[in-house]
Amino acid sequence: MTGSTFLQIDPPSPGQWIQVSEGLLWARMRIPAKLDHINIYLVEDDDGWFLVDTGPDTLVNRDLWRELVTGLPRRAKLSRVLVTHSHPDHIGLAGWLQAELGVPIYISSGAQNWALREAEERKGRSAQAVAAFYGRMGVHPEEVVHLHAALGQMDPLFGPVASEVSLVQAGGMMRIGGRDWELWVGSGHSIEHVCLYQRASRLLIAGDQVLAKITPLVGVSYMSPEGNPLADWFASLTDMQRWLPNDALVLPAHGQPFYGGARRIGAVLEHHESSLATLRSSLVDWCTVHELSHVLGWGGLKGMARYMALDETLAHITYLVRRGEVVESPSTIGGVYRYRLDLPPSAPS
Ligand SMILES: [Zn+2]
Structure with a gap:
């Protein structure tokens, strides 16, 4: 039970658009x-259609995209x-859309x-850095080799990085086709994730920030091992949650739009709190x-799903360590880190 009410409208087929409301298309x-x-x-703009995310x-x-663009209403x-x-899935075709269509x-x-950092990383991912990162989680060296291979699986889906961009920031506003959209920026699933909110029409273009049925990955990346993404x-x-009204229509990047x-x-x-309790x-x-990822039920996963599960387990552990609830083993055996609740010393008997 998610407490969500779904918009009663059939999703578009890939490459097709449907109208959600006046001046708002879903593809x-x-x-x-x-x-x-x-x-x-796609939001109707003064001189065309303002697009959110690329595939x-x-x-x-x-x-x-070529098919979709030629079939857009009016312009x-x-x-x-x-x-x-x-x-x-969000940025992949940005550089291509800029080069091909001048957007x-x-x-x-x-x-x-x-x-930009990831584009550099894709040129030569350091096996050593990956081995050190997963090795300290207690992952067997044989499995680390598989994880290194799995990390490359998404590489082809990143197109060229757009060379020229306009930067947006939290608290900003974008005027699109005569309506003001507020920019809100969150972190945890990714760094500086932007959402667009149209207050008068109560529309939130949410990206991955709020999805109705799945919870987005919150993981520590080997490229940013000091992060505390769950916090x-x-x-x-x-x-x-403080400002988003329940009667706003959430337009998520995956699944059906919902209230x-x-x-x-x-x-x-609650879902994350229950993982922390476990x-x-x-x-x-x-x-x-590694052991704790099994406790969370993620032991049998393979490939990309496996490293994401380890990254997410580490995010939860890091959160508990930074809160002072859990301590990290001061000395490591074979470079493997271990964790335990910071228990009060037991009374002498
Ligand atoms: Zn995402």
């Missing part, structure tokens, strides 16, 4: 994965593109910097992140 692009689609929203870079999606033109965050790109500076995620969700955004955020917060009950003994 879809394909993702070559279990999560098989991304929603794309991953595949030949199929490039063709779908077959994209005026601007806002990229919500730097994950490949200006808008993005947060954090997301653009991360995209960022809690802060972002709590902030959004009840604040209630859904409450359910997502971890606490195991942490009476010293555990590795």
Whole structure:
């Protein structure tokens, strides 16, 4: 039970658009994965259609874009593109859309910097850095080799990074086709994730920040091992929950548009709290992140799903460590870190 009410409208086929409301279109692009689609929203602008997110870079999606653009109502033109965050299904075709159609790109500076860093990383991912990162979680060296391979699986979905971008920031405003859209920026799922909110019409273009049925990945990346993304995620969700009314229509990047955004955020917060409670009950003994990922039910996962599960387990452990609830083993055996609740010393008997 998510507490959400779904918009009663059939989703568009990939490369097609449907109208959600006056001046707002919904389209879809394909993702070559279990999560098989991304929603794309188009807002009527003064000189064309303002686009939010692009889909991953595949030949199929490039063709779908050519088809979509020629079939847009009134004007077959994209005026601007806002990229919500730097994950490949959102940013993948931004550089291509800019080069092919000359569309200006808008993005947060954090997301653009991360995209540039990742582009460098894709040229030569350091096996050593990956081995050190997963090795300290207690992952067996043989499995680390698989994780290193899995980390490269998404690489082809990142197209060229847009060379020229306009930077947007929290608290900003974008005027699109005579209406003001507020810019809100959250973190935790990714760095500086932008959402667009139209207050008068109560429309939230949410990216991955609020999804009705799935909870977005919140993981520590080997490229930013000192991060505390779960704390960022809690802060972002709590902030959004304060101002997002339940009667606003949430237009998410995956799944069906829905009402009840604040209630859904409450359910997502509860989901993470319940994972933390599960971890606490195991942490009476010293555990590795690898062992704790099994406790959370993620032991049998393979490939990309496996490293995401480890990254997410580490995010939860890091959160507990930074809160002072859990301690990290002061000396490591074979470079493996272990964790345990910071228990008060037991009374002498
Ligand atoms: Zn994402």
